[in-house]
Amino acid sequence: MRVIVIGAGLGGLTLAQGLRRAGIDVAVYERDDALGRAQGVSLHVDDRGANALRACLPSAHAAMVEATMGGxxxxxxxxxxxxxxxxxxxxxxxxxxxxxxxxGRQVHRPLLRAVLLTGLEDVVRFGAEFTRFEQRADGTVRAWFADGSTDTADVLVGADGIGSAVRRQYLPHARVxxxxxxxxxxxxxxxxxxxxxxxxxxxxxxxxxxxxxxxxxxxxxxxxxxxxxxxxxxxxxxxxxxxxxxxxxxxxxxxxxxxxxxxxxxxxxxxxxxxxxxxxxxxxxxxxxxxxxxxxxxxxIPPIPAWPAGPVTVLGDAIHLAPGFGGNLAMQDAHHLREALVETYHGRLELIDAIGTYENTMRRNSFPAPVPATAGA
Ligand SMILES: Cc1cc2nc3c(=O)[nH]c(=O)nc-3n(C[C@H](O)[C@H](O)[C@H](O)COP(=O)(O)OP(=O)(O)OC[C@H]3O[C@@H](n4cnc5c(N)ncnc54)[C@H](O)[C@@H]3O)c2cc1C
Missing domain, CATH: 3.30.9.30 (D-Amino Acid Oxidase; Chain A, domain 2)
Incomplete structure (x- = not known):
């Protein structure tokens, strides 16, 4: 199984660490260069973020984050x-x-990002702006980038934040x-x-x-x-x-x-x-x-009705915004999506069922109020 993650933010990197740890082939594409943009100095990490980091990161990475948290x-x-x-x-x-x-406890955000990137040097491609995707007849997804390059995988994950280009194409009715x-x-x-x-x-x-x-x-x-x-x-x-x-x-x-x-x-x-x-x-x-x-x-982002699962999905700020705890939700999404994909990797769950399971959990956890499902969803 091969997974493309768009966005090397909190959610995308947590997911990439978790997939790599499980032996799953993952590639991360990030629009910014390696220095990135300032995204706040510190982050309040609660049980959702802390559990996700413990589940997805190698133990030394998780210990580094834990040791440097505030009180x-x-x-x-x-x-x-x-x-x-x-x-x-x-x-x-x-x-x-x-x-x-x-x-929860505070973490120093640039330090958390550096920990999340450690060990993924061969996985993250910086300066790669995703522009669109194409679902192919064989069930795979092809991603296109601003420089004209493409990559193909079984799953495409939009972890590309509030202005998500993946969401704009996949779920255009979800609006900020x-x-x-x-x-x-x-x-x-x-x-x-x-x-x-x-x-x-x-x-x-x-x-x-x-x-x-x-x-x-x-x-x-x-x-x-x-x-x-x-x-x-x-x-x-x-x-x-x-x-x-x-x-x-x-x-x-x-x-x-x-x-x-x-x-x-x-x-x-x-x-x-x-x-x-x-x-x-x-x-x-x-x-x-x-x-x-x-x-x-x-x-x-006002919640939208449930959509049918497919090989493209979204996590974190790309699909829900939560002032003060959006980072925890993004890492929690990464944790749950990783668990679902690992089930598929070990042959225990069909891929689309795994993504559907993740999306149901994500909507339950992160959409502020329940919304009725559309027919066929
Ligand atoms: C100042 C500040 C303080 C905050 N404090 C907290 C806090 O204490 N606790 C908390 O839980 N949350 C906090 N948040 C919210 C938290 O930062 C976000 O909810 C979180 O970063 C969302 O993670 P994400 O992975 O979904 O998106 P992001 O972290 O925004 O990552 C998205 C990534 O995708 C990349 N990208 C975008 N478009 C493309 C494209 N087309 N192609 C390739 N890459 C692309 C972006 O460059 C970015 O690196 C704070 C936010 C700010 C700004």
Missing amino acids: PREQTVALAEADGALTVVGAQPSDGVAGRARP VDTGRRMLMGATALRAVTDTGLPELIGHSPAGMRVGDTMMVVGVLRFTESPMAARQRWLPALPLGAVAGVEDYAMWALPITRERIGSAGPWHRAKELIADLPSAMRLVVAETWPDLTVALRGGT
């Missing part, structure tokens, strides 16, 4: 200023209920809708804000503070084991550049609306918005690494 995040605390000092005034459990995050929500985000060296007492006050928990119309959330990633030492212990094959100079940091986020985003650029706008927050919070933004400050656009 447990089990609640979100509320901050207020009392007598000129920042104080914790409440806490909400991270229990996954009513849109709240599940418990702008929610109007925006998020300004950044990260700051922990050493630059330690003296404020804020990191000690919040521990490993994300903390939110509202003043007027502005809500700011701050969190901390303190590496449980230094990335450099963990590389030495668990994964010496990991490129040194993935761990050199990596230090503990605080990350911050300002959820706002499209109307309030302005045109000043994300860092300047963030500073304007938090002008009335306490000095400790303002320092986190003032000392931020400017290049890592981003403005994110909120989108959603």
Whole structure:
């Protein structure tokens, strides 16, 4: 069996690692070059992502990720200023209920990506933009790329994110809708804000503070084991550049609306918005690494009715968007698709049944509300 994965993001690489580990022939095509684009600094990984990584990665890779996670995040605390000092005034459990995050731990995203790429050097082709596919009479799928090259496999997986070209051709009625929500985000060296007492006050928990119309959330990633030492212990094959100079940091986020985003650029706008927050919070933004400050656009893909399974499928942001936990869903999809394809590889399940099983699970887990199946699906 041969599988083509479009997109070397969280879902595509988790799947490729899992397939390779099972002995299945896999090729990954990624539009960007090997450096990729900035996709956020840290990632909250909950049980879904952690289980997927444990199931799909070789054990040394999984141990490297685990060793370099931050401490447990089990609640979100509320901050207020009392007598000129920042104080914790409440806490909400991270229990996954009513849109709240599940418990989990932070990972440094560029480090996770580097771990996911380690060992796949001969599998991932960078600078290869997928353009379209063709289902062939013999049941295989041919993928076409912008440079005119093609590749053929038994399965084509669209793991190509929010703008998925695979989804556009395969499920054109699945559309991305702008929610109007925006998020300004950044990260700051922990050493630059330690003296404020804020990191000690919040521990490993994300903390939110509202003043007027502005809500700011701050969190901390303190590496449980230094990335450099963990590389030495668990994964010496990991490129040194993935761990050199990596230090503990605080990350911050300002959820706002499209109307309030302005045109000043994300860092300047963030500073304007938090002008009335306490000095400790303002320092986190003032000392931020400017290049890592981003403005994110909120989108959603309204669920579509179930479709008949075939040799083309999709996972992660290509088919569902979930603010705050889309990465976990993408890795969970990869885990479930890998399990289904392994069944086929060992002759225990027909290929199309395996893909159908995966897609049913994916829709159940990731579509916000059940939708009726179309006739024949
Ligand atoms: C700042 C930020 C913070 C976030 N924080 C969290 C968090 O804490 N927890 C969480 O769970 N999620 C988080 N997310 C969401 C998470 O990043 C996404 O849900 C996740 O990356 C989706 O994974 P994916 O594999 O589906 O797609 P992606 O990771 O987006 O990967 C898609 C890949 O496909 C490639 N591609 C696209 N088109 C083509 C093409 N035509 N040909 C070839 N390749 C193509 C892209 O270059 C990309 O590398 C965050 C996102 C951002 C931006």
